[in-house]
Amino acid sequence: MNMINADEKKHVVCVVGTRPEAIKMAPVIAELKLRPWCRVTVVGTGQHREMMHQALGAFGLGVDVDLDVMTPNQRLSTLSSRILSGFDAYLQKENPDLVLAQGDTTTVMAVALCCFHAKVPLGHVEAGLRTSQIDNPFPEEFNRRIASLAAALHFAPTGRAKEKLLAENYDPATVFVTGNTVIDALLTILKQYPESSAKSDIVLVTMHRRENHGLPMERVCESIARLHDRYPHLRFRLPVHPNPAVKSVVEAKLKGLERIVLSDPLSYGELACVMRDSLLILTDSGGIQEEAPILRKPVLVLRSETERPEALDAGVGKLVGTDSALIEAEVDRLLTDEAYYASMASGASPYGDGQAAQRIADRCAAYLGLGGTVMPDFA
Numbered sequence: 001m002n003m004i005n006a007d008e009k010k011h012v013v014c015v016v017g018t019r020p021e022a023i024k025m026a027p028v029i030a031e032l033k034l035r036p037w038c039r040v041t042v043v044g045t046g047q048h049r050e051m052m053h054q055a056l057g058a059f060g061l062g063v064d065v066d067l068d069v070m071t072p073n074q075r076l077s078t079l080s081s082r083i084l085s086g087f088d089a090y091l092q093k094e095n096p097d098l099v100l101a102q103g104d105t106t107t108v109m110a111v112a113l114c115c116f117h118a119k120v121p122l123g124h125v126e127a128g129l130r131t132s133q134i135d136n137p138f139p140e141e142f143n144r145r146i147a148s149l150a151a152a153l154h155f156a157p158t159g160r161a162k163e164k165l166l167a168e169n170y171d172p173a174t175v176f177v178t179g180n181t182v183i184d185a186l187l188t189i190l191k192q193y194p195e196s197s198a199k200s201d202i203v204l205v206t207m208h209r210r211e212n213h214g215l216p217m218e219r220v221c222e223s224i225a226r227l228h229d230r231y232p233h234l235r236f237r238l239p240v241h242p243n244p245a246v247k248s249v250v251e252a253k254l255k256g257l258e259r260i261v262l263s264d265p266l267s268y269g270e271l272a273c274v275m276r277d278s279l280l281i282l283t284d285s286g287g288i289q290e291e292a293p294i295l296r297k298p299v300l301v302l303r304s305e306t307e308r309p310e311a312l313d314a315g316v317g318k319l320v321g322t323d324s325a326l327i328e329a330e331v332d333r334l335l336t337d338e339a340y341y342a343s344m345a346s347g348a349s350p351y352g353d354g355q356a357a358q359r360i361a362d363r364c365a366a367y368l369g370l371g372g373t374v375m376p377d378f379a
């Protein structure tokens with residue numbers, strides 16, 4: 001058997017900063033660790049320190065290098081500058097063969113800039129998501145466009161994301177449709193939990209996006225309260241984001257209602273089980289929009305625009321924004337029209353098949369000149 005010496009291995013650095021990045025990067029880190037050619041280092045920026053560690057821990061993974069950039073009430077530019085200087089120093093010291101970063105956080109934007117300056121190749125996981133406005137969602141739309149500009153490899157989750165990149169003139173030879181790694185993560189984590197056969201009466205609600213802070217969030221909470229009164233068999237689960245702008249509104253509007261459970265954010269395993277056991281889901285989370293369809297859960301999206309229209313096109317998701325009348329009408333219809341519910345719970349999974357990490361690792365190997373077979377794109 002051919003053994004590869006440690007000093008002959010390629011050094012791949014995976015960067016994570018927030019909970020969703022940790023969840024979506026975990027399958028890639030785990031897959032790269034299995035590849036004999038690869039030495040993986042996980043660098044954490046600590047943008048959402050506790051939730052990031054908790055999410056990696058759910059997969060038996062941890063951070064090797066902690067840049068520890070977060071200070072209380074930090075402005076986005078200050079956070080960016082701390083990541084820039086911390087990660088640049090790391091790149092200077094290590095000069096890795098490849099850096100992988102995921103999604104659209106301030107972490108990914110700053111890491112992309114560092115890679116560009118240091119001429120270190122970047123692979124962007126979940127590339128090509130776009131809305132029509134540079135500041136919506138803020139600051140993520142800007143962040144993902146910067147990541148695309150710097151990336152040598154674009155791992156697009158869907159065919160639509162690939163088309164968006166090609167329309168911006170990125171080289172087709174650098175764009176690969178892999179599926180979203182969140183589906184790999186979800187299927188992996190759910191294996192740890194036996195399925196329950198109980199009939200579900202749970203409505204899962206999550207909200208945290210900046211554009212919903214204030215009045216929009218108040219309107220959604222008022223709708224939840226009315227639905228709670230209208231449907232006495234329903235129970236509502238709301239894991240509440242720790243941001244005070246979210247917590248204060250949700251608690252003021254919904255605390256104390258009999259069948260509404262407000263809690264701290266759930267571990268990824270717990271959240272995955274609540275999703276699997278739910279009847280339907282209302283959310284403004286990007287990740288949950290991607291996860292719900294494969295679990296056969298109708299998902300109502302509490303945003304005015306989504307960069308993930310694939311679920312809408314497949315008829316398994318619906319954009320309801322934060323308009324009370326629309327939210328309540330959709331929930332009413334799902335609860336009273338069986339055929340409509342069944343059409344939204346069809347199980348179509350436009351976001352992936354659970355093999356995204358394998359495709360990404362194959363493409364990294366090919367890019368680094370290691371040859372090997374590459375799994376065909378996700379279709």
Ligand SMILES: CC(=O)N[C@@H]1[C@@H](OP(=O)(O)OP(=O)(O)OC[C@H]2O[C@@H](n3ccc(=O)[nH]c3=O)[C@H](O)[C@@H]2O)O[C@H](CO)[C@@H](O)[C@@H]1O
Binds near residue numbers: 129
């Ligand atoms: C603008 C935008 O759409 N950006 C997205 C984004 O974030 P998001 O909106 O998906 O973020 P969240 O909702 O915080 O996380 C979601 C994950 O967390 C799990 N979860 C949730 C509640 C809980 O109590 N416990 C949990 O475990 C849940 O199942 C899911 O997997 O950032 C990513 C990184 O770059 C991007 O990929 C992505 O575009």
